[in-house]
Amino acid sequence: MYEALNSGCGARAARQADAMLRPPTSTPSLVDPSPADPTRAASAAADPRVLLCGYYGEHNLGDDALLEALLGQLPAGIVPVVTAFDQAEIERCFALETTQRRQLPAVLAALGSCRALVLGGGSLLQDSTSFRSLLYYAALILAARLRRKPVLLWGQGLGPLSRRRSRLLVRSLLPLVQAISWRDAASAQLASSWGLQGDVAADPVWSLPAQVWQGAGGPIVLCWRPSVLLEGRQWSPLLEAVDSLAAGCERQVIWLPFHRDQDRGLLCRLAAEGLVPERLLQRSEERQIDHPAAASDLFSGAGLVVAMRLHGLILAALAGAPCVALSYDPKVAAAAGAIDCPCQDLDQAVTAKDLRMSWEQQLDRPSLPNKIAELRASTAIHAKLLNRWLKPELL
Numbered sequence: 001m002y003e004a005l006n007s008g009c010g011a012r013a014a015r016q017a018d019a020m021l022r023p024p025t026s027t028p029s030l031v032d033p034s035p036a037d038p039t040r041a042a043s044a045a046a047d048p049r050v051l052l053c054g055y056y057g058e059h060n061l062g063d064d065a066l067l068e069a070l071l072g073q074l075p076a077g078i079v080p081v082v083t084a085f086d087q088a089e090i091e092r093c094f095a096l097e098t099t100q101r102r103q104l105p106a107v108l109a110a111l112g113s114c115r116a117l118v119l120g121g122g123s124l125l126q127d128s129t130s131f132r133s134l135l136y137y138a139a140l141i142l143a144a145r146l147r148r149k150p151v152l153l154w155g156q157g158l159g160p161l162s163r164r165r166s167r168l169l170v171r172s173l174l175p176l177v178q179a180i181s182w183r184d185a186a187s188a189q190l191a192s193s194w195g196l197q198g199d200v201a202a203d204p205v206w207s208l209p210a211q212v213w214q215g216a217g218g219p220i221v222l223c224w225r226p227s228v229l230l231e232g233r234q235w236s237p238l239l240e241a242v243d244s245l246a247a248g249c250e251r252q253v254i255w256l257p258f259h260r261d262q263d264r265g266l267l268c269r270l271a272a273e274g275l276v277p278e279r280l281l282q283r284s285e286e287r288q289i290d291h292p293a294a295a296s297d298l299f300s301g302a303g304l305v306v307a308m309r310l311h312g313l314i315l316a317a318l319a320g321a322p323c324v325a326l327s328y329d330p331k332v333a334a335a336a337g338a339i340d341c342p343c344q345d346l347d348q349a350v351t352a353k354d355l356r357m358s359w360e361q362q363l364d365r366p367s368l369p370n371k372i373a374e375l376r377a378s379t380a381i382h383a384k385l386l387n388r389w390l391k392p393e394l395l
Contacts, residue, residue, distance in 0.1 A: 047079040048395040051114040053140060054121055056101065057084030059260035062205070062311030065292035066121030067094065069204040070154060073383040077392040081110050093291050104136060108143055115395040116152065117144040118386070121183070121204050123157030125173070127166040134166055141173050150178040152389055155204035155382045157331070158187035181385045184334065201381035203335070205314045208292070210376065211300045213320025213366045218303040219252040220245065220363075221321075223312030225263050227328045229346040235275050238326070241355035242306070243280035249363060251303055255286040256295065258309040264288070304363045308346075310335055317341070317367045318376075324359050339371045 052070060055063040071080060071094065083101035084090040090098050099110040111117060117140060119125075127134045144151045161167045171194050174180075180198030182188040188200045220242065230238075246253050257263035267286050270276050276284070289295050292315060299305055299319035307313035308326045316323050317339050325336035325343040336343035342358050344350055 048077060048390070048392040049079045049081055049114045050074070050116045050118060050390060050395075051081050051083070051099075051107075051111050052118050052120050053083045053101070053107070053137070054119065054124065056082055057086040057090040057098070059086060059089075059290075060262075061258045061289065061292050061295050061315075062309060063122060064090070064093070065205045065208065065295075065311050065315060066155070068292055069207045069379075070118070070120040071096075073204070073207060073379075073386050075387050075390050075392065078390055081114055083107055083110075089290060104139060107140065111140065111143060111147070111149070114149070116150045116390060117141070118152045118154050118390075119156060121155040123159065123187075125153075125156065125170050126159050126161060127163050128160050131163060131166060134161075134169065138169055138173055141176055145176045150389055151176060152385060153177055153180040153182075153198070154385060155181055155183045155201075155379075156187065157183050158190050179385050179389055181382045184331065186330075199381045199385070201378040202338070202375040203310070203314060204379055204382050205311050206318070206372075206375040207379035207382070208296075208315070208318055210369075210372060211296060211319045213300055215299075215301045215303050215321055215366075216364050218301045219254050221254045221256055221298060221302040221305045221316070223256050223258050223305060223307040223309045223316070224266060224326070225259065225308050225328070226266060227308070227346060229328055232273065233275070235270055237350055237352040237355060239270065239276055239280060240352035241359060243277040244352065244356045245304075245359055245363070246283050247279055249303075249360075251283070253280065253284045254298070254302075255284060256289065256298065256312070257286065258295070258312045260288070260290075263309075304359060306359065308332065313341070317372055320366045320369070322362045322365045323367055324362050338375060339367060341367070 054066060056067045067082065074080060080096050082090060082096055082098045084098040085101050087098040087100060100106045119137065124137050125134065141151050161170060174191060174194065174196045182198050182200045183203045185200055188198055191198055222242065242253060255267045267284055271281055289298065296315050296319050299316040299321045302321045305316035305321045305323050306326065307316055307323060308328060310332050313323060313325050313332065313335050323341045325332055325341055327333040327336065327343050327345045333343050333345065342362060344355065
């Protein structure tokens with residue numbers, strides 16, 4: 001299927017697939033006519049099962065927070081089946097059925113027993129991970145449409161698409177999709193330039209419950225990640241600023257690996273390079289967390305959260321915590337701007353003194369509740385898409 005996709009199958013599939021499904025006024029037959037497993041097919045007939053596809057179970061709290069938000073917005077009565085790498089962890093945390101996301105045949109088999117496909121959150125249609133990753137999602141979209149199942153893009157970002165063939169492929173895929181909600185204006189504008197419209201709202205993670213901040217005098221939490229923008233001594237201004245602030249205000253420093261596989265051990269690696277001041281090292285602790293709710297609890301007791309991770313910033317703001325951002329990507333700067341949070345672009349030079357002054361001004365000053373309430377309210381657009389297309393009586 002990969003080879004077929006790469007040779008332009010997207011356009012041919014668009015002609016082969018049924019005409020675009022219509023919501024409420026039409027109730028087409030969506031069950032795969034020849035499912036591989038009759039037992040699962042019978043279950044699908046009894047329960048409106050929907051396949052939720054995303055970067056779930058990859059030990060990234062941000063993507064698992066997207067899953068939590070998606071589950072919270074599904075219409076009552078829907079039975080979710082979730083693609084996940086670490087299936088045991090996702091099943092334990094969310095108590096639902098999973099299929100192995102890294103095995104395309106397994107995902108296609110799960111799709112056969114489901115009534116619809118939802119690409120849930122993040123930026124799945126991109127080629128920065130790899131072109132093969134883009135082909136994977138293209139294969140699922142085509143398989144769903146050839147089986148007459150609706151495809152929904154929920155809370156999606158679009159791109160980056162650095163290859164010409166990637167842009168051509170995505171342009172041929174988007175007309176096959178029944179409904180789209182974008183998580184940012186840039187994605188919506190790119191799709192619009194191709195003639196595809198979709199509603200725009202804040203990142204779906206903003207739909208998760210807000211908390212009452214209780215962190216006055218609490219620790220400084222670092223939600224940091226490795227970045228090509230930070231090599232060797234480029235880390236020094238950040239580390240010196242944290243060291244100075246923590247020592248001056250007598251605060252513990254907690255390092256939170258938001259992506260367990262990428263971020264874990266960052267403190268130790270920087271210390272091994274001789275970059276972490278000894279005073280900061282003595283105050284520092286790396287803390288392992290495996291569920292977004294646990295991260296929210298940690299943030300709610302923080303005196304300051306210094307976030308590089310997009311969803312670390314969002315969860316910290318939802319917890320009411322004082323926040324500052326370090327932007328390695330425009331999406332982080334955009335989220336910081338939406339909540340009037342100080343943000344330092346990592347590709348711009350800055351001194352430890354300037355960072356310390358900026359961060360100290362935010363210490364123990366909680367996020368603005370009005371800004372957060374506006375963002376949370378806008379995510380109703382994502383829920384509206386799901387309710388329009390996934391009501392059990394329509395599947």
